Amino acid sequence: MARQTTGAAQRIAVAVAALGEEKFNARRIELADAALETLGELGFARTSLREIAQNSAFTHGVFHYYFSNKLDLICCCVRHYKAKCVTRYDEVVATAQSRDQLTEGFLAKLTETLRTEARMHRLWYDLRSQAMFEAAFRKDVLEIDKSLEAMIWRIASRYAELGGTRPASSPAALYALFDGLFQSALLKHLADDEKAIPELLAEVRRLLPTIC
Amino acid sequence: MARQTTGAAQRIAVAVAALGEEKFNARRIELADAALETLGELGFARTSLREIAQNSAFTHGVFHYYFSNKLDLICCCVRHYKAKCVTRYDEVVATAQSRDQLTEGFLAKLTETLRTEARMHRLWYDLRSQAMFEAAFRKDVLEIDKSLEAMIWRIASRYAELGGTRPASSPAALYALFDGLFQSALLKHLADDEKAIPELLAEVRRLLPTIC
């Protein structure tokens, strides 16, 4: 049975059953990757399937072939984005042998992220806000938020460990703090405020010893 | 000269010059208020001028008469929203005579806000995210962010003062922390997580003595 003549749900089920699963999912991720480009550029509100298709090597029909609808596509994008994101600081955590090394590695990665991946991160904040309106996003968004909280907690725990102490705050509070600072710095950075990054770094440098 | 036959910029200039300014602006705010209803319900991405008009006592043409375009309307909404927002905790700050009173007043207001104004606040987070994509929003959003930071700072300063100490963090860090916690609690609350509010309260209660 051709995939197209059935609903997308059945299509996907059939594909999974038919051992084409891996290929099918690989294609979905390819498409999600292409979609993330345009989404990062325009944001959720202004991005249409046709716009996504035009900025990619695919035609708009393919997206309908692989995704049951627009929300399905965006959800897949969000999930895919997550995988890229949550391990960002793990290498720093694994290799740092002192508080100083961890601090400098963390700050360097933070700077690099703000400089080169601002678009992806504003999309994250966009989608997290959308989740407040669109229930279909909530599960994935809450899951990613949890992963990010765990990521921050790994950094803080390691930092504390390297000084022989324990973090002075809860995982939730630490994540809220760093996420809030990052979000604010991102907005200022996107508004061409050149002090945004240095101020963020100074703030984090000041905070790390007091809260971890 | 009739307002409609000129561009909106001129129209507004003419209105201002013609002493109709107050009436004109009052009408704009009335319209912005109506628009905020729908925006809070649907979010920026899904809200159209017609939808706004249908959920209000006005026809869609009126919005074009009072605003040069959709962005102009939304900007006005954001600015108007600000005024409602930034004084929320001032009464608590002014009347509290002890740390306990301030804490309880703050937490009560926090709860009330989450319970009764979740829609307005998700809209704020939505618009702040939009500002990362749409430059036209940035100035207003950054300004509101500053006002909110100052609002948090007033609370923290007063809390410290009531204990004869000084806040242990910068205004930026304190705002990032509370904003991050609130944002996370709001999302969970909207996802029908009944622990969202109590957990937020517990976290804030724990944090206040350590950071202020």
Next chain:
DNA sequence: AATTTACCTTGACAAGTGTCAAGATTCCAG
């Protein structure tokens, strides 16, 4: 009372939207 101005309604336009299906193409098992 007459006329100009401010305010609002209505309907239209062009562009863009998500969705879908019919047909072309590619791929692969028999």
Next chain:
DNA sequence: CTGGAATCTTGACACTTGTCAAGGTAAATT
């Protein structure tokens, strides 16, 4: 090689969108 399945392209549909202008109504001014 061949027939059928998987994949993709194309074009169409019904609908919504922001924008705007022609016209009507109410209010103010002369």
